[in-house]
Structure formats: structure tokens, C-alpha cells
Amino acid sequence: MQKTELLQGTLDMLILKVLLRQPVHGFGICQRIQQLSDEVLSVGEGSLYPALYRLQDQGWIESEWGQSENNRRARYYRLTKAGRKQLEVENVGWERMCLAIRQVMQSA
Amino acid sequence: MEEEMRAHVELRTRQNIKTGMSPEGALHAARRQFGWKESIKETCRDERGVGWIENMGQDIRYGARMLRKNPGFTFVAVLTLALGIGICTAIFSVVNSILLRPMPFPESDRLVVLREDKLPDLVDFAVAPGNYFSWREQTMSFENLAAELTGNFNLTGTGNPMRLNVRFITANYLATLRIHPLLGRDLRAEDETSGHEKVVLLSYGFWQRQFGGVADILERTMQLDGNTYTIIGVLPQSFRRENKSDIYAPAVFGAQGRQNHGAHFLDITGRLKTGVTLDTARREMKVIAGRMSEAFPDTNKGWGANVTSLLDYAVGPSRPLFFSLLGAVSFLLLIACANVANLLLARATTRAREMSVRAALGAKRARIIRQLLTESLLLSGLSAVIASVIAQSGVRILAACAPADLPRLAEIAVDARAFALTCGLALITGISFGLVPALRAARVNPGDTLKSTGRGSSEGRRSRNLRSALVVIEVAVAFVLLAGAGLLIRSFVRLQNVRPGFQPDNTVAVTVSLAGNKYGAAAQQAEFAERAITQLSAIPGVQKVGASVVLPFSGDDFNLRFNIDGRPRVDPSVRQGTLYYAITPAYFSAMGVSLLRGRFFDSRDIAGRPRVAIINESMAKKFFPAEDPIGKRINLSNGPESFREIVGIVGDVKHYRLNDEGELTLQTYEPFAQQPYEFMTFVVRTHGPQTSLVSGIRAAIAAIDKDLPIASVRPLTELLVDSLARQRFSMFLFAVFSGAALLLSAIGIYGVMAYSVTQRTGEIGIRMALGAQRTHVLGLVFRHGGRLIALGLVAGLAGALALTRFIAFMLFGVGAYDPLTFAMLAILLTGVAALACFLPARKATLVNPMVALRNE
Numbered sequence: 001m002q003k004t005e006l007l008q009g010t011l012d013m014l015i016l017k018v019l020l021r022q023p024v025h026g027f028g029i030c031q032r033i034q035q036l037s038d039e040v041l042s043v044g045e046g047s048l049y050p051a052l053y054r055l056q057d058q059g060w061i062e063s064e065w066g067q068s069e070n071n072r073r074a075r076y077y078r079l080t081k082a083g084r085k086q087l088e089v090e091n092v093g094w095e096r097m098c099l100a101i102r103q104v105m106q107s108a
Numbered sequence: 109m110e111e112e113m114r115a116h117v118e119l120r121t122r123q124n125i126k127t128g129m130s131p132e133g134a135l136h137a138a139r140r141q142f143g144w145k146e147s148i149k150e151t152c153r154d155e156r157g158v159g160w161i162e163n164m165g166q167d168i169r170y171g172a173r174m175l176r177k178n179p180g181f182t183f184v185a186v187l188t189l190a191l192g193i194g195i196c197t198a199i200f201s202v203v204n205s206i207l208l209r210p211m212p213f214p215e216s217d218r219l220v221v222l223r224e225d226k227l228p229d230l231v232d233f234a235v236a237p238g239n240y241f242s243w244r245e246q247t248m249s250f251e252n253l254a255a256e257l258t259g260n261f262n263l264t265g266t267g268n269p270m271r272l273n274v275r276f277i278t279a280n281y282l283a284t285l286r287i288h289p290l291l292g293r294d295l296r297a298e299d300e301t302s303g304h305e306k307v308v309l310l311s312y313g314f315w316q317r318q319f320g321g322v323a324d325i326l327e328r329t330m331q332l333d334g335n336t337y338t339i340i341g342v343l344p345q346s347f348r349r350e351n352k353s354d355i356y357a358p359a360v361f362g363a364q365g366r367q368n369h370g371a372h373f374l375d376i377t378g379r380l381k382t383g384v385t386l387d388t389a390r391r392e393m394k395v396i397a398g399r400m401s402e403a404f405p406d407t408n409k410g411w412g413a414n415v416t417s418l419l420d421y422a423v424g425p426s427r428p429l430f431f432s433l434l435g436a437v438s439f440l441l442l443i444a445c446a447n448v449a450n451l452l453l454a455r456a457t458t459r460a461r462e463m464s465v466r467a468a469l470g471a472k473r474a475r476i477i478r479q480l481l482t483e484s485l486l487l488s489g490l491s492a493v494i495a496s497v498i499a500q501s502g503v504r505i506l507a508a509c510a511p512a513d514l515p516r517l518a519e520i521a522v523d524a525r526a527f528a529l530t531c532g533l534a535l536i537t538g539i540s541f542g543l544v545p546a547l548r549a550a551r552v553n554p555g556d557t558l559k560s561t562g563r564g565s566s567e568g569r570r571s572r573n574l575r576s577a578l579v580v581i582e583v584a585v586a587f588v589l590l591a592g593a594g595l596l597i598r599s600f601v602r603l604q605n606v607r608p609g610f611q612p613d614n615t616v617a618v619t620v621s622l623a624g625n626k627y628g629a630a631a632q633q634a635e636f637a638e639r640a641i642t643q644l645s646a647i648p649g650v651q652k653v654g655a656s657v658v659l660p661f662s663g664d665d666f667n668l669r670f671n672i673d674g675r676p677r678v679d680p681s682v683r684q685g686t687l688y689y690a691i692t693p694a695y696f697s698a699m700g701v702s703l704l705r706g707r708f709f710d711s712r713d714i715a716g717r718p719r720v721a722i723i724n725e726s727m728a729k730k731f732f733p734a735e736d737p738i739g740k741r742i743n744l745s746n747g748p749e750s751f752r753e754i755v756g757i758v759g760d761v762k763h764y765r766l767n768d769e770g771e772l773t774l775q776t777y778e779p780f781a782q783q784p785y786e787f788m789t790f791v792v793r794t795h796g797p798q799t800s801l802v803s804g805i806r807a808a809i810a811a812i813d814k815d816l817p818i819a820s821v822r823p824l825t826e827l828l829v830d831s832l833a834r835q836r837f838s839m840f841l842f843a844v845f846s847g848a849a850l851l852l853s854a855i856g857i858y859g860v861m862a863y864s865v866t867q868r869t870g871e872i873g874i875r876m877a878l879g880a881q882r883t884h885v886l887g888l889v890f891r892h893g894g895r896l897i898a899l900g901l902v903a904g905l906a907g908a909l910a911l912t913r914f915i916a917f918m919l920f921g922v923g924a925y926d927p928l929t930f931a932m933l934a935i936l937l938t939g940v941a942a943l944a945c946f947l948p949a950r951k952a953t954l955v956n957p958m959v960a961l962r963n964e
Contacts (some may be wrong), residue, residue, distance in 0.1 A: 026112060027119040045116065045142045070122055074115040 011043065011051050013094060016079060016087040019061060023078035025068060026052065052077060060086045117142055164482070171483035178455070182487070184859075185451045188852060189491035189538070192444025193530045194498025195848065199437040199841075200526035201503050203430045206516045207423050212346060214286040219418040220389065222253070222376040224397075226411050229683040235376050237361050238369035239400065239408070243376075246396050249389040250378040254281040255359060257374055258351055262623045262817050265331040269817035271621065272314075272332070275353035276360075282343075284379050292326045292341025299358040306337045307358065312345040314354040332357075333623035334815075348518050350422070369400070369407040377418065390415045422515045429834070432915050433841055436592060439585045440845045440852075445534065446578045447856045449541040452484075454863045456542070457571050477543065484542035488535045495534075499527060509840065511833030572867075575860050576896055582856045583900025584907055586849040587937055591908035592915055593846035594929045595922055596839040602921035603835060609761035610660070611700025612824035614651075614794050617659055618805055619819040621787040626813070633784035634715065636812065641692060643808035644790060649798040654695030655780060658688075659789040660763040661827040670776065672731060673741035673751050686727065686774040687763055688744060690783045696758060698791040706738045706756030713779040720782075721752035724775040728757050744776065752778055765831055767920050791824075838918055850937070854944040861893050861948040869955055877957040885953045893945035900941075901934055 018024060018032045029052075030043050055061045060083030068074035079087070117138045124134035175182045210216045222243070224233045235255070244253050256277045263270040279295040288294070289309060298304050308330065310319075319325055328339050337357070380389055393413040401408045416424075463476060500522055507520045620640070627633050637655055644653040658666045668688045671677055678684045689695075693709040704725060713720050721742055728737045741751040761775065762768050780788070794801060802821045809818055865872070872885055912924040922929065 025115070025119075027116045031123075045113075049113075068115055068119060070118060072115050072118055073111060074119070075112045 009090075010094075011047060012055060013087070013090040014041070014043075015048075015051060015055060015077075016060060016083055016090065019077055019079045020084070020087065023066075023076040025066070025074040025076050027068075027074070029077070055083070058086075059083075113142065163478075167479050167482035168486065170479060171486045174483055175486060181451060181455060184855060185448050185487055186491045186494065188444050188447045188451075188855070189488065189534050190494035190498060191848060191852075192441045192448075193491060193495035193527075193534050194502060195845070196437050196441045196530045197495065197499035197522070197527045198502030198506060199433055200530065201499065201523040202506050202520050203434055204523045204526055205520045206514070207427065207430055209519070211418055211422070211516075212348070212519065213418075216418060218251075218380045218382075219285070220378050220380060220386065220415050221418055221421040222378055222393070223414055223416070224372060224411050225414055232414075234372040235374045235413075236369050236372045236407070237365050237374060238367050238404075239411075239413075240374055240376055241361075241366045242369075242400060243393070243396060243413070246399075247389075247392060249380060249384045249392050251381045252280050252284040253376060253378045254278045254284040255374045255376050256281060257359065258353065260621050260623075261332040261355070261357075262334075262621065262815070263330060263332055264334070264815040264817075266318075269815050271619075271817040271819045272354040273352065274332075275349070275351075275356050276358065277356055278359050281356075281377070284377055286379075287344065287347050289341035290344040292339070294341065295356075295358055300360055302360060302362070305358045305360045306335055307340045308332070308337045309341045309343055309356040310339060311343050311352070311354055311356070312347070313352070315342045318354075334626070350515065369404050378415075386415060386417060426515055428914075428917055429838060432592075432918070433838070435911075435914065436589055436842060436845050439589055440849055441530065441533065443582050443585050443849050443852045443856075445537040446582050447852050447859075448534070448537055450575050450578050450856055450859055452538070452541040453571050453575050454859060480542055481539065484538045485535075487542075488531070488538045491534060492531050495531070496527065506841075509837065511837050512830070513833070514837075572864070575863075579853075579856050579860050579896050580900045580903060582849075582853040583897055583937065583941065584903035586846070586853040587901060587904025587933065588907040588911055589842070589846040589849045590933045590937060591904075591912055591930060593839070593842040594933045595912060595915065595919055595924065595926060596835070596842050598922045598926070598929055599918065599920040600832070600835050600839045603766050603832060606762070606766040608660070608766060608828060609701060609759055610824075612828055614796060615698065615700075615824045616792050616794075616801065616805075616821050617662070617789050617824060617827065618792065618809075618821050619659075619662075619787070619789045620809065620816060622816070623786070627786055630784045631715070633786055634781050637692060637780055637784065637788055639812050640790060640809060641694070643811055644792055644805060647792075647801070647804040647808060649794045649796070649801070650792055650804075651795050652694050652698040652793045654698035654791045655692045655788045656695055656791070657690040657780065657785045657788055659791070659827075660761055661824070661831050662789065665763065668776075669745040671743045673743065686744075686776045687772070688746070689775065689777045690780045690785060691777050692780050695777075695791065698793045699761070700793075701761055702759040704757045704759060705736075706754075708756060709777075709779045714781040717782075719750055719752040720755045720779065722756040722758055722777040723754055724758050724760050724773070726760050726773040727775060730774065742776065744778070746783065766828070835918065835920075838915075850940055853937075854940050857893060857896070857941050857944040858947065860896070861889060861945050862951070864892060865889060865948045865952045868952075870961070872952055872955045873957040873959070873961045876955065877961060882953040885955075886949050889949035889952050890942070890945055893941070893949075897938060897941045897945075901937065904937075905930065905934070 014033055015029055018029050018036075024032065026045075026048060030045070030048060034042050052061070052063075056063060056077075060080060061077045062080055063075050063077045065073055066076040117135075120138035120141060121131075121134045124137050125131060129137060211219065213219060222235065224235050224239065225231050226233065237255070240253070240255050247253070254277065256275055259274050259276060261272045261274045263272050277295070279297050279300050282289070282294050290312065292309070295307070295309070299307055310325070315321055315325060319328075325339055325342060329336050330339065331337075332355075343356070378389075380386070393415055397408075397411065397413040401411060466476060503520060503522050507517065510517055510520075622633060622636060627636060641653045641655060644650060658664045666688045667685045669678070669680075669684060670686050671684075691709070693711070693713070696703065696708050706722070709720065709722065721744075723737060723742070731737075732740065737754045737757060740754050742754060743749055743751045758777070760773050762773075763775070764772060790805075792801070792805065798804075805821055806818060809816055872888070875888075876885065908930065909925060916924040
């Protein structure tokens, strides 16, 4: 499996998107991203947790303790209202950048 | 966080098991996947930004550990900084307390001192009562003008008679200063009139000492000079003036006194009206003085009035001394900071590798900088604590050994602002020299630093040059301070060796004031003097006893105008005065003054007989250069005209200071029996040290009059030593500063040399392997050090030549550019510096070439 390097900003966006539907714990976020990207993207814990703390600091996600599948305490993260808005913003930015890159690559 | 990570690992383990791994394998794989927990934790913590207190705690602990690991560095750095800050704060505090802080009176900037002058001879003279009262009537610039003079009262009726210092004040004195009595009432206008004037106010100290601070002190009486005085009040503890007074009594002037425009003995303090400037007051006083000069030509012709702010008048003359001290101590601080900077630079270069390793392992630049900052702060903080202790004791020591006549001595205290200022300076030094290399190291690619051995790298060289420059500066500044101290020490020794003109050993002085009605007549005063001398001579061990109305080195003086018979009269506006003494016949032998020609006074020279006088050598040389003074006649202005025949010439006696010269040395003596006074000082010479001399003297005087107090008995040697107090003070301080500077410079040189040797270990090893002798290696180090020292000396010499002129006013018998002093100090400094180089040089010769080369 080829590990594609993720830009730091992109990881933030992916996390926000994963949390859009429902609160998830750290391991779950890793899994979702891996699954949703068909195993192309895999997030290492070394990148995930700092990112989570960063997002918490910015006020875009918040966390609380809950019960995981194997009945252990795990920290669940969920989007805040500000986070929802931020996701919108990042999405728009990302789309614009993709378009731009595609245009360059498809030029003669 | 720990818990969360554990949960994560467990979940992954479960997944791994699902994909078919064994439980242990699954756990293992999960853990490995997770990675280095601590690093993640740290990165998370960094991302968070909150929890900075936690970070700071970590930084502090790390910094403390670093400082402890290098005890030598820490000790020297902290001590250097502490010494620099502490001594500087002490001096700054003293200067601030004395020169800068406003006087301790409400709105003290409105207070002024008025004096009279008669230019060009008399620049600063006391005020005559007649003038004072006229000013009071005529001026518009002052809210209040108060007068004062000091004197003595004999307190009797309470055990031993005591001699009190009295300040006679006009009724508006306290009001002018805006001081209110602590107990009782202020003086009133009617207290100045005869019949109501026997009231006194007690100073706080006297109230405590004499009366134990009892509450019902008011309306009690005291016997002063034989009269009954009522105590009407006590002054507050904070009220302090120069020439500390025990009690305050009204200054009473009769009708005649108020018209006296010729006798100058009052000190005038005034308060400017709001809105009136000093210039306005000066101009007004000029006009008034001019008016009075015309109205009273006999007494006031040529006399003017000047107005100075109270602060200026009190501390102005001491300014040069304090500024020179301030300059010297600033230099010391400069050296201390340079030394600390040197230490920090050296350490930074040593730790460049450590910084690179940490950067390579992922530490953020900001984190490293913050850590170093914390370390510097810790260092500075520790220094500041020790410095405050040094400053406190320093101020106390200064106050204790300062000359007694230093203005505002009682107000010296440690100044918080001075402390903050010097701490700030030290902090800036610590931070800038601690951080700059860290910033540089953090910027450089860690790989480069790790690969290089530190030899010849451009960063190392720049740092080395900076350190060498700092050492050169230190040596230069130390030389300047040494020059100052050396000149002052030589001046002091010269001064101490000046012959005073009399023999001070085994001789004491006792002052007595005859007060009250018992001794009003001249005959009674003369008789008392004779009886006292007889009684004192009878004390066992006493060799000779004499008396004089005023004694040299006592702080008192008696100046009179004179005329020589047969010469044209000197116009009153021209200055021609002599120091005057009324003495008993045995005075000269008791003092040990030599007779040059003619004779001393003897039993012939008493009241009713022809009047005689003795002059000193300077008088003879100046006024009788080509003829014999013996037989000539001289008139003194202390009474109706009466010419005395000169019967003898004695050697010169220094009166005010050991460096008196010129006009201050003209002296004329006449017999006390022919011109008695109600105060006199007895000079008692003993065969050797006598243990019970003081009680013997007290008993002798009490035998004549049990109500007569004597002022303290003081050995003449003590008077002489006190007269040198100021010179001793400045010499002592300069010596301390330059000693500290020398020590710090030596440490600085040692540091640079030791470091350089460590750096060049490889080079030395190579040289030795190629056959270099030990002496060659020694020469290597000494040449390097020698270059620095030579540069420093040259710069220091230039600095000294430029700056010693600022202490020229304190020198005696030594020029400000004295080559001998400079040469000796240069040798001293070179010697100390060479010693500082010696230890590292020796270490260099002990380098084992094999070991050195292996470490390459």
C-alpha cells in the first residue's frame, strides 16, 4: 500500500468531514479515513493526535469521554458550529485548488 | 491523554486480531504503529498552547539542572552579576538619597536659603540680624522668612550637668518648613519678646534619651544656663536638620539687636510665595540689598544678598564627589556585565552541539529559545537576590563610615528604583548574551554543526573575537579605576604625612562654656581659667595644661581684622584678617608648638599690664619680610582700639584642614588673662596613655563648679583623623571598586585563556608531536594573552588620561597625570593578568599530544 503524503491542512479538513455525520473517537477517525479513501490515505497516530488537539484549540471540534465498542473509556470528538462553518470554507478552498491544478495539468 | 492513547491501542489491537494476528502480535503491532508516545505527547502539548505553566515549570527545572551541572560557571556568573548589581545599587541609592530626593519637608522645592556676600572676597556669608529684619519687612517674594543660629546651653539640676546643642529659631521657623510639633504647640510671636522667651521645644531624640519619651512632658521645666525654661512641645521624629540639635528655643533680639547690620551670624531659610520663581526672588533681593547698601553705608556697603534653593545649598558642594563615585561604580558594573557576557558566549559555543542535536531530534526553535531564556532568567534572578543582600549591607556600611559632615546623612536608604535599574541592566546583558548565540545556533543547519569539530568555524571565530574585545575593554576599565584609586591613595598618604604644626599624641581637648550669671564679668572668666588649669594639672599623669578660646581642627574658628602700627590703615572694605586665639601661657607647650623667636606669654601678661601678642611664622614672613616683628605693635578688631606689642613668633599650626594654605595660615595669639571669654577649650597633655583621665577631668572641673558640664573629652589625634574623613571615604570606595574590577578582569582573562587553550588542544597536540618544547607552548598562550593585555593597557592609559581630571579636586600633592602612579599600576595590572594567564598556560603544556590528536 502506497502511503500518499498528506498536507497538514488537508488532514484537518478530512477530520472535520469525518466528524460531520456523528461523533467518533480517535481510532475511529483513522479507520474512517482509510475506508472512505479505499485504503489510499492512512493517517498515522503521530499526525492524527496533534491535529485533533490543534482543531480543539481552534474551537472547531470538541471532545468528551464516552464508551467505545469494547466497553472501554475513549474520547469522542464532534464538530462545533464553528467547525461546521470552517468545513464549508475549507471545502470551497479545496475545490478551487483542485480545479486550478487540473487546469494546469490538462493544458498543452 | 495517556488513557486516550491506551484506548486507541486497544481498539487497534482488536482490529488486528480480527485480521488474524495473535493477541500478543496484535498488541505489539498496534503499539508499534502508534509510534513514539512521548514525542506525540510533546507535539500535542505544543499544539495546544494552553498549559504554558506546565511548560515553564519544565523549562525552569531543565534550566536549574543545566546550571547545577556547571557549578563553576554558575558560581562565577552569579557572583559577578551579584557584586556588580549590589555595589552599584548601594552607590546609586546613596547618591539618590542625598542628591536627588527632595528634602523631607512639604513642598520642599519652594524652600530657599538666603545668604549675604561681599564679592569678591566673601562668597557665602551669614546674615546680620538688622538685614534679616529689614528683608522681612520689605520683600514680597517670600511667604515666610525664618532665622536660626546654633549655640549651647548648660543643663543643670538633673544629675550630671550636660552641655546641650541648642538651635535658636524665630517664631515662624517651623511654619516656614511646614512642620508641626508632635506634642504641644509651636512657638508664637510673643515668645520672641523678653519675659516670654524662656520656652523650649524638644527634639524627638532628646525627648527619648533624656526623658524616656514620657507622655506628660509638657509644662515641665529645665534649668538651662541657670534659668528656668518651660517645655512647650516635642518635634516629630522625622524632623532632622544638620548639626543635630537637642532643643529649640526662641531667638530673641532686643531693639539694638534688630538694628545690628554689621554682625553676621544668622542662617536664613525662606519659603517662596506660590507662583514666585527663584529668579524673581533673586532679582528682588538684589534691589533690596542695593537699597540697604545706600541706607547703611558703614555696615552694608558692598554687601549683597543671594538666594539658593535649599537642596542646592545643602548638597551642591558635594556633587563633584558623588558624581565621581557614580562614574567609578558604573565602570565596575560595565566590567561585571562584560564578564558575564564572556561567560555566556563561551558557554553558548560549547552548547552549540547540544542545540544542534536537539534541533535534529525535532525540538522547535521557539522551544529552545524559550528554554535558554528561562536559564538566563534563572541566573539573573539568583544574582538579583544575592545582589539585594549585598546592596542592603553596602548601604549600611556606607552610612556607617561616611564622613560625619556629609549632607543628609541620616536619610540614606536603599532605593528601589536604583535596584530595579541595575537589575534591568544585568537582565539585558544576561538575556542578550545568552540568547544571541542560541538564535544563531538554531538557525544554522544542525548537520553542519554536528559535522564540524568547532575549530575554525566562522561562528566560533566571531564569538572568539567578541570575547577578546570584551577582555580588552575589561582590562582598560580596570586600569582607569586603578588609576583613580592609586592617585587617591597617594594623596591620602601625602595628606596624612603633613605636619600639623603641633604634637597631637597623648593630648586631649575639653571644651567648657561658662554660662549664666556666675561668670558674667571678664575677671570671673579669667579666674575660672586659672583655677581650672591648676585643678587639671593636679591630675596624676598630667604633664602640661593650656587653654585657648578656640582650638584648631575643632570646626570652630575666630577671625579678626587687624592693623599694624605705623602702617597705613587698611580700608574696611579690604579684606585683611587673621586667625585669632586667646590662650593661657602654657598653651604652646601643651600643644607642642615650637617657639621660633622671642618668648611665650607668662605671668607678666595679665589684666592691667601692657598688652602683648604672639604671631606665627606666616604672619611674620608676609607682613615683616625685611624686619624683626618683635617689638612691633598690632591691633585686633575685637574691642576698642588697643595695640599689643609682639613678643614672640611661633611655628605655623594648621587650623581647618591639613591642606590649608595661603591666607588661612595667618595666626595671632594674645593672653587669655588680658582678653577672657566665656568659652574655652583646655588642652591636657599626659606623660602617656591614662585610663582614668576622663573621670579625673570631670572631677577637676566639678571641684570648681559642680554645675558646669564639660563637652566630650577628645584626643587631638582623633580630631586630626576626623579631618581626613572625606578623603578616607573616597579613597576607600575607589579602592574597593578597583579591587573588585581587578578581580573581575583577572577572572575574565582567565576565562578567555582557558577556553582558548581548550579550543586549541588539537593544535597544541600537533605542535608538541612535531617537537615543540614546553616553553614554546607557554609562549603561545602568553603571547595571545599578552596581546590582549597590552591592548587593554593602552586603551586604559588613554582612558585614565582623559578621565582623572574629574577627581583632580580630591587630590593633594599628586598630579592627575602622575606618571609614577600610572607606571606602578600598569605593572600591577600586568602582573595580575599574567598570573591569570599562567594557569591555562600550564594546562596547555600538560596536553598529551597522543590524546589530543586522537580526539581530532
